Amino acid sequence: MTDAGPGMILTLNAGSSSLKFSVFEPGAEPRECAHGQVENIGGTAAELTLTEGTRKTRLGIGRAHHQSALQAILGQLAPLLKGRTIAGVGHRIVHGGTAHAAPEVLTPKVMAYLATLEPLAPLHQPHNLAAVRAAIAAFPGARQVGCFDTGFHRGHPWENDTFALPRRYYDKGVRRYGFHGLSYDYVSHELARTRPELAAGRVIIAHLGNGASMCALRNGNSIGSTMGFSALDGLPMGTRCGQLDPGVVLWLMQSEGMGAVEISNLLYRESGLKGLSGLSHDMRTLEAAGTPEAAQAIDYFVFRIRREIGAMTAILGGLDALVFCGGIGENSAMIRARLCEGMDWLGLTLDAAANEARAPEIGHGRVRVLVIPTDEERVIARAVNAALQVAG
Known part of the structure; x- marks a missing residue:
């Protein structure tokens, strides 16, 4: 694929049986060009939906896991990209723990830490990280950026973060994290605007x-x-x-x-x-x-x-x-x-x-x-x- 202009932005929001995606044109305010999802990942009849403007495409892709689902997405996006590369991939990561709040590049060290949080969000975290690994394989030159659902709440007052357990557990990370932070981030900024x-x-x-x-x-x-x-x-x-x-x-x-x-x-x-x-x-x-x-x-x-x-x-x-x-x-x-x-x-x-x-x-x-x-x-x-x- 030849580079025909500035690279595009791909966002991935992975669940246990679905992979939502959007493609954005970079700029002062990114412009969404297309969006869609693959449903029934892990089953025998996964389906890909792609919406570009008023046009909606549905495609059966058979049995799929996150990596093959991403490959199916890329196949459908190729005509839209028109030879342009994916410069950056953004991922919704449900749990950032105590160490990660602001969006950041997903290095091997960060990924290893995030994997330790899988027991705290078993419906989401393993699949979030599976999508990151699939995206790294598909776009080895792209910047992989994690956005943490817990990050929005990290400024909570102490009394709202703690449980009435011996204090050593708080120090080990047993605390209230809060989730859905990306949604709250968007809505709060829209309200401010x-x-x-x-x-x-x-x-x-x-x-x-x-x-x-x-x-x-x-x-x-x-x-x-x-x-x-x-x-x-x-x-x-x-x-x-x-x-x-x-x-x-x-x-x-x-x-x-x-x-x-x-x-x-x-x-x-x-x-x-x-x-x-x-x-x-x-x-x-x-x-x-x-x-x-x-x-x-x-x-x-x-x-x-x-x-x-x-x-x-x-x-x-x-x-x-x-x-x-x-x-x-x-x-x-x-x-x-x-x-x-x-x-x-x-x-x-x-x-x-x-x-x-x-x-x-x-x-x-x-x-x-x-x-x-x-x-x-x-x-x-x-x-x-x-x-x-x-x-x-």
């Missing part, structure tokens, strides 16, 4: 999707998060349990005879909306199901979020804005309505028509209520863009 008076105040961002969490921000800085040591804590999620009495884990070990692998599988993959409904992790399926179990799963999801809105408001000492993002937060008018119902005492009043219309602002009370679609890939692309400028 479009509504600076709100960004300077007390804001709760609710990132609600298959993974779900909430973040309390004061003047754009994270001071509290519902997620903790791992991505299990806090709100119930698609397949993850959310907050759980540690005694339940002891009971599972002592009374059910379950080991670490079985408990991990239960809490990460079989709980949450899927476990409660006995049907699905997908909120769209549950909303349409009409079964008592599906309704109860939604009830619990709403209850826990409303409870955390109160907790986050207490941390902030009041509330100026509530922002919804993520797949459920951006798309489910029903969930947004139920979360704000009866919250007039807090100054939270929803405009039903605006909510149904998915308007950018959907409240008419003292507390502003907004919907801001998140864009983690753009945050990653900006970090790679900055790294390329430094390198250049």
Whole structure:
């Protein structure tokens, strides 16, 4: 492939069975040229979707792992690249631990450290790193840049970071990390760009999707998060349990005879909306199901979020804005309505028509209520863009 101009930026967001990607033109503000994903990685019928402008392409690629999925992506991107190289690849890395917060080049030393964090994020970290290794093999001359989901929260007050365990465990890294940082980074910057008076105040961002969490921000800085040591804590999620009495884990070990692998599988993959409904992790399926179990799963999801809105408001000492993002937060008018119902005492009043219309602002009370679609890939692309400028 001949170099026909400045190199492009590729972003990768790898999960256990999917690989999302975007291609950006570098510049003062990177411009997205295409995006897509490979789904059902590890299965026998993986499918690649590529969207370029209004054109969408779907392609079956059979059995795939992360490296072969990346090769399939490159095959589809070749006409778009028109001979241009990939100068930088940006990766979403879920856990940066205590040592890594700001985006940085993924050296062998950094990769070795990140691999030690795999037990803290087993649904994501191993696959994030697998995508990095695949990208290094595909683009040996490109800069590989990691962007850490935990980084946004590293300025937390000590009391929000610690557990009431002997202090030596905190020193070993047993603390609240918080996650979904790339999403919070994007939304907080969008808020500062479009509504600076709100960004300077007390804001709760609710990132609600298959993974779900909430973040309390004061003047754009994270001071509290519902997620903790791992991505299990806090709100119930698609397949993850959310907050759980540690005694339940002891009971599972002592009374059910379950080991670490079985408990991990239960809490990460079989709980949450899927476990409660006995049907699905997908909120769209549950909303349409009409079964008592599906309704109860939604009830619990709403209850826990409303409870955390109160907790986050207490941390902030009041509330100026509530922002919804993520797949459920951006798309489910029903969930947004139920979360704000009866919250007039807090100054939270929803405009039903605006909510149904998915308007950018959907409240008419003292507390502003907004919907801001998140864009983690753009945050990653900006970090790679900055790294390329430094390198250049």
